[in-house]
Amino acid sequence: MAAKKPRSTSGRSRSTPRSRARFSFVRLALSLTLVVGPPLVAATALAAWMEYAEIEKRLVETFDGRRWDFPSQIYSDSYAVYPGLAVSSDAFKRRLATLGYKPVPGRPARRGEYQLAGQEMKLWLHGFEYPDHREPGRLLEMRLDREGRVIRIAEADGGAEIYEFLLEPARIGGVHGASAEQRKAVGIDEIPVALVRAVLAVEDRRFFEHSGVDGRALARAMVVNLRSGEVRQGGSTLTQQLMKNFFLTDERTLSRKFREAVMAVAAEQRFSKLEILENYLNEIYLGQDGAFSIHGVWEASQFYFGVEPSDLTVAQIATLAAIIRAPNYYSPQRHPERARERRDLVLGMMHAQGDIDAGTYERALAEPVVAEAPGRGEVDAPYFLDHVRRDLLGRYPKDVLSREGYRIFTTLDPELQEIAERVVRENVAEIEADHAEVVAKVGQPLQAALIAMNPRTGAVVAMVGGRDYRTSQFNRVTDMRRQPGSTFKPIVMCAALGSEQVGAAHFRPTDKVMDERMRWEYGGEVWSPRNYEEKFYGLVSVRDVLEHSLNSATARISKDIGIRPIRDLAVRLGMDPKLQAFPAIVLGGWPVPPFDMAQVFSVFAAGGVRANPLAVRKVVDRDNRAIDGRTVEISRVIPATDAYMVTHLLAGVMERGTGAAARRKGFRHPAAGKTGTSNDYKDAWFVGFTPDLLAVVWVGFDQAASLGLAGSEAALPIWTDFMRQALADHPHTSFQIPEGITLVDVDKETGGLATPSCNKVVREAFLAGEEPHAYCPDHARF
């Protein structure tokens, strides 16, 4: 029998080595716990507290400081509507469509709608924050005449008569950072309650009850996920979603979820429910506009429906709330059926929670899901935008432009830009088709450029730097230098007719010049220009020289004036001071960009006053404070009389000369212009203007090669199509006759005062005192 183990007298079992070791370990552990535990717990708590403090600090920084990068937005010019303007035309309707206005059969019910019925138009303007005032979005009534021109404008329902109102500028582009986010942050008070409640209904029904994390929602999500065997619901509150978007990634891990929950609780401790809600509604991703992501309900309202949130219909509100879960999957544009199904679900929720009555619910269900992105991406002005961005980047750092949410107001007219893009595209395609062999032989696409300006203000209203921006971003309006050909001749004529020239160098429009082969020795070289038609016309008037673009006679006049005064005048009118003085410049032998030609001719159009070209009018910050305001800057560079005489000659070009094809195509506005063709038909130009609008057109190949077409054949048709459409709604305006000009009817052949027997009579402009006093010698017996 084995001996029993002796019991310990002390009541304790006698320890074995193993139990002793265990005891020692426990004792050690206890001791350690007692010694280390409290500091460890304290350290852990401290670490947790520090982490929490860090989270709170980040929260405060984010909520109080810069939450988002706001890209700067670039806007077109506004458009003035006044009595006399045609508003029932297709052009005006296009203008409205570009801005997101929709025609409705009955009286407009909300901003952004208009009704055109008979001789009346009702238009409910969008609200818009102009740099100097706010348009609240008024309902206006316009009475029209039978031609659709406005007779009277008044605020609706017997409101005051107004004499002019503005259609708001269109957003035409922006300056984005790497994030490429489109967002406008608005206060919670600018978001309709119905939209807020709809969002809460689908995303976080117990938002106002939980403290950042919703246990019930989590449990519900867990059940759903377990049942389905996949992660279908996250159970995240709206606060958690906001924390994830602000601070975390999309990774699906427990640690991320934990941090998200801690942050949500911290956020709820630190900020009010309304602050969190406002941030959420401005932050959420709601779709994609090409390369740009749409964030926030304001931006989404604009993107999908072309209205501000306050103008959303119930069905549109439900649609926005519906797509939050998966904006691209439920995209109303790409998947309208899916969007409709989910929208109807949201409408059901809104009805169930008493936000909408049965009638509203039924009407909203019947409303189609229409999201046509009105007013977005329809203004195609890529070259103009590049021009503006280049200007802005010369003044502001890129990150300021891409983050500060500036609004940049430009001079672009969206409708004229659309016309310009279209006529360039169509005409160039037509020329290419008609001259396929030439184009094939040259081996490069034909190109064209167009710039249009208001000559009195210098405002650039349209710019097309090439036929297709996608294939070539080179701006041929501003960056290309090509020989302007005969479009330079008006500068010669200005020098010849102008009051500054005296003696043999001074001409009157009726003076005769010999058009014959001539030699001009200059700088040791001999220059002998030929005429376009390879023949000479003998004795011709100055008017004939310009109307028929005679090279040899122009050179003769230039020789009498001297090349230096002509060169200096060209620079004064707006050409690059690098312009050299040599004879061939008088026939356009010095390459210039179309932009410069626009400046030069605008001086003639504006009565001798040069307006600095203007593309950016104003820059304001997000609080609508002016950062940069540019005004029209003008300076008189030639007397009004000189400008008028050149204009008068150029008007003759349109009536009888190389520009007459414009009249045959139906362009009737008082206008003046000049064709240009460079050597070997490498460049075709037309520069022309009315008192209201000037346009320069160039056609040619990038690598200079002969197209075989003159300016009147390649560029003039584009110019004519553009001007005809651009001015279709506008009343005719005549060139103002300045003091110091005398208009006299003369016989075109002799230049004498016209008699009833004269067959060819023109009204000629003379500097007062220079007009003829003798009757036409050939028809003096009348």
Next chain:
Amino acid sequence: MGNWEAFAHASAALDRQVAALVADQAAARPRHSPAELASLRLAQRARDMTNEGRVEATIDLAERAIALWGGNGFANLWLAYAHHQSGRPRTAEAFASRAGSALPADAYVLGELAGLRASIRANMSGPVSR
């Protein structure tokens, strides 16, 4: 010059011209473009802005006025005045020069313009363009 009342005659002439163009537009065959009337009405608003001391708003409205009709002498006059007030004498002089060729041939109105130009010249360091 810095006193707006100095343009009382121009202001009255503007109102008269607006009234005349309103009558013209009501005629069976108006002699003037409706853009002229719209432009003159903008010039009236620009004048009101100037009366309120809102120089930038004056410039905005007057620029819109000349964009519609460059022959609007009053808009050019208000622009000259506004730029003069803003310390841009050369631009002011250019607009004043343009106003000179576009304002009605009324001795009192042209006298007011002459007063403005004299004031602008006094602020210019260089020669005045003509």
